[in-house]
Amino acid sequence: MSQQVRIQRLGHRGDGVAETPDGELFIFGALPGELVEAERTGRDRAQLRAVLEAGPDRVEAFDPDAPMCGGCGLRHMAVPAQLRWKRELVIENLRGTGITAEVEPCVDAHGEGRRRATFHARVGADRVLRVGFTEPRAHAVVDLAEHDCPVMSPALKTAVEPVRVLAAILTELGKPVDALVTATVSGLEIDLRGPGRLPENLRLALTRKAGQLGLARLSLHGDTVIEFKAPVVRFGNVEVAIPPGGFLQATSAGEEAMVQRVVEGLGTASRTADLFAGSGTFTLRMATRAQVLAVESSRPSLEALDRAARHATGLKKVTVEPRDLVRRPMQAADLKGLDAVVFDPPRAGAEEQARMIAGSAVRRVVAVSCNPGTLARDLAILTGGGYRVDSVLPIDQFRHSAHVEAVALLSR
Incomplete structure (x- = not known):
């Protein structure tokens, strides 16, 4: 049976959320402020049947007759509204762990699209x-x-x-x-x-x-x-022959936005580490101004980084270390003598590595994340160890989706 409900907000996955006498109802395709007709398909889910009163952020979806794929769940939402919502996602997750920090406007890093x-x-x-x-x-x-x-x-x-x-x-x-x-x-x-x-x-x-x-x-x-x-x-001016299936940021514009903030976060550091380094997205830019210890569990990725660094010109010393940072994080003693550390883990975050950094003497930390929830957890560990979150920059390289990246700069 269909029912009419008013949408209050968006959930973390981009569904419209209505407050009903039976609890929250999640409706894919609905936006805040809208009055919609929906039919329940489960305890807390419903299928959108009609938009009776459109919200201010609704736009005509591109190719409205096409089936919607899971990657463009927000195609009916204006891009500026998507950016505002993604910034709020980051703020909400930080607030949930007790962190109040400057969260800048979300950067639109769609560029020419996904590569x-x-x-x-x-x-x-x-x-x-x-x-x-x-x-x-x-x-x-x-x-x-x-x-x-x-x-x-x-x-x-x-x-x-x-x-x-x-x-x-x-x-x-x-x-x-x-x-x-x-x-x-x-x-x-x-x-x-x-x-x-x-x-x-x-x-x-x-x-x-x-x-x-x-x-x-x-x-x-x-x-x-x-x-x-x-x-x-190309990572900056360095060409890297990536391994089969090797990781790469989704868009060139997203990569550049992250790199710019990461390098800014190094300050005047001369000895740095890039943890979860991949094939050198950050390492090879960092090395234009500082020595870098690049640590990564994937040997093919690390070998690609090492080859590129050895054949490049204008870089300071790059040292590579194969290491599974989830099972064997860098200890405080391993980080001794470093001025700054960058870490960019998978979606699960870097909980144990954050604990080790929190117990170290490193003065600057740059945390890069594709998951606001695990980023907030890791930042809470670092602030508990005496760091201050100086800024957080959300970056959107997944237009029309619920995904958002963020780069946080910390110091002590």
Whole structure:
């Protein structure tokens, strides 16, 4: 049965939230201030049926006739409102751990769009192979051949058909295929995941097709199948040949916004560490002004960073250390003599590493995060150890989604 409700706010996942006599009701596609008609689908969830009174932040969704994929859950919300809401997400999470700090306006870092994404290739009940992204909270794939994606960069858009061609070769296996695609300076890198170990005939077929498609590299579960050109990205003035499936910030504009704030946070530090360093997103910019100890658990990523640093000019000393910082965080003694530490962990954050930094004598800390919740927890640990949060900068490189990055500068 449908009911009319007024939306008070957005939840953390971007759903409209209505307060009802039965508790909070989460409605995907609804915005604050709106009167909507919705039909309950669960204890605290409902499906939007109609917007009876639109809110001030509602805009006409791009391609309104297209199925909505899970990556653009806020396509009906004006971009300035998205930025304000994402800033509030950061503030709310900080407040929840007792931190009051300056949170600056959220930076729009969409730029030309995403240069890295995971495509899903699925054969439906109608035996049609579809390549694209899944619908919100569902497994159905929205085919990107039929709809133009507004968040992908022009280079990444060219990957849809190559992924389709490669996935078609694997359909006889009857397994779902995912493709992590990165648009690099050298061309497309595609890392196929899901099919498992392949018989030699399929591996050979993929190799031949990759050459015909002009890919820079094709890999399978992180192992190179064929490399025609090393997939290269530029971190500042340094070219880095990234490993198969190696991490890269989603947009170039997002990376630059983060780097600018990270380098600013170093101040006059001359001896620094970059923890969870990846292939050198921050390290290679930091090294233009300070010595850097780069620590990372992925050996291929660290090897790519090390090669790039050794062949670059104009950098101060870069030392690399392979280390799983989740299981074996840098201790206070390991950090002795450093002036500043940067850490950029996965979504789970760096709880134990933050405890070790809190007990150290490092004067400046820069915390980079893609999860406001774990960022707030880690900052609370650091402030408990005597640090002061000087500023927090939210950065939005995932337009139309509920994701937000943030860079926090701390000192003591």
